[in-house]
Amino acid sequence: MARKFNFSAGPAMLPTAVIERAQAEMLDWNGSGMSTMEMSHRGKEYMSIATKAEQDLRDVMAIPDNYKVLFLQGGASSQFAAIPLNLLGDKTSADYLNTGMWSKKAIAEAKRYCTVNIVADTSDNGFTTVPTQAELNLNPDAAYVHYTPNETIGGVEFDYIPETNGVPLIADMSSTILSRPIDVSKFGMIYAGAQKNIGPAGLTIVIIRDDLLGNASANTPTMFNYATHADNDSMYNTPATYAWYMAGLVFEWIKEQGGLEAIAVVNKRKADKLYAVIDSSDFYGSPVAKNGRSWMNVPFTLADADLDAAFLKSAAENGLITLKGHRSVGGMRASIYNAMPEEGVDALVAFMKEFESSQA
């Protein structure tokens, strides 16, 4: 058994300690005689797991009491429709920032339900920058403002939280949630697919201010209505019980690491090391403006793209896998979520220096 350093953008590495614990508990959780995946979601054993996971997430993120935390299915992609269906109310338009591939997908789906105002757009520069606050053409009549704080594919991350002057701010945090402390009270709703910093794919976390619940459009499927899930503690139907359990183990692990403040220190150091080697010579390059560089997803290119295949092959031989860039961007991408140990980044940095030397 040799665990590799897996730089996948998601599903992604989970902490080895978490997987080892899940392995140990696999056949018999806590003397119950059942695996957690065999438990009735309404039984006392599973309810204790679910309740603790929610409380640990609330603790870790310091989520205010007037926010509901929902454990849903369907991925961030389902929320692209659920957001306008739930949040338009009696308004007819919403503001969207277009800063990458995931913004684009959210916008395309929202257009099917409302008028979408594109209030910032970085497509002209290939989604390599972050718009400034002054560049946002926000509409006071918008039902909400939607943005993607970290674009997984482009590797572009906002270095500030947009000020929306009372209009609810909605954030797809799939690839940045739990990477550092954030002020949840600045947001109307935060959502995230689990498969980067939370747990296995198939679970989606929605954190929503409670005054935004209860205004779903008449044609909203019951399972897309956030109020349905809030009223039933995410157990209106059978939730993704095992993924929820695994997420709970990850939240415990974050606490053990010292919480998000400690996690952020490590994440910044990991990112700094990787950008330093990229910037240290003309052999490597980063397409992203320096103030918009993601801590979590680091795309980089070789000046000679003909070497890409050799780079990836040699990296894999050194236990550094899933480094190929997204098909829409090319080059390489190293996703370095919370579970990627600093040793993994150190190994990648060392390999990048060696590979450059070997080509000199």
Add this chain to the structure above:
Amino acid sequence: MARKFNFSAGPAMLPTAVIERAQAEMLDWNGSGMSTMEMSHRGKEYMSIATKAEQDLRDVMAIPDNYKVLFLQGGASSQFAAIPLNLLGDKTSADYLNTGMWSKKAIAEAKRYCTVNIVADTSDNGFTTVPTQAELNLNPDAAYVHYTPNETIGGVEFDYIPETNGVPLIADMSSTILSRPIDVSKFGMIYAGAQKNIGPAGLTIVIIRDDLLGNASANTPTMFNYATHADNDSMYNTPATYAWYMAGLVFEWIKEQGGLEAIAVVNKRKADKLYAVIDSSDFYGSPVAKNGRSWMNVPFTLADADLDAAFLKSAAENGLITLKGHRSVGGMRASIYNAMPEEGVDALVAFMKEFESSQA
């Protein structure tokens, strides 16, 4: 470590051999250096797992080539909306059989999207019988006919497949799929939440005849559009990768048992043993008509309901757990899906005889 006999209606027992294999592969699948839950769904390792799982399900159920098999999120409850949204086409009504709690939920959601004709209704007798073919008042203009072949809560199972004279037949098989061979070609669509006979909760299987795809209503969320998922081999977005992997292990296990023919022989024997002890004295009773008794979910009552608590407590002390009936029905319910070993039913039968004797 002592595994118990868990009679939960779902999430439910999985075969111990399957969980042991998942445990062994947990940290490093097949020398990949990754857990299956850490793999990119678009990587070659995971694609091989996903493709094999679908093929094994096709083999086991003998699914004809003109049916698509989708691995979705959202549970059967999401399909309650997706079915009218996808299948109404230019029609305005659908036929529904009302035979239990899950039928009722499907009907309530469908009414939000179309005219629902209730073409059979057993609510008058408390959902304890199966309507006969002659009793079905089917409408030739219905977009489809929907029914629930096995009602998990009531323990009522159809002993025939309704003839719908060319109108697509849609079946919620959540609690009966894979319990025996079925003729898929009789159905327009079969769907099932995974958490009974397939795998962990958070995965939903949809088997749909390909001519029924492509007619979704304009307001259908993209993630509820079956054509979206069919066109992308269930990878339009990140699927529930770990649950899909576990389902694949279950499909392999079914093959190892000798396929559905062999599984059906064991299932019938298990059910027969349990109904025999229920019918053997007036101490126990079954609320369900004999021709409608489920192989999978066996509700039963004690003539003296004051003994229910003592029965459940003593059963649990004997390693027989999760036998309490659904709150809407009361009494007891033993769910005996494929993964419940015959030894578990034997142990329950022996306990029931002993408990009766102890009260004599």
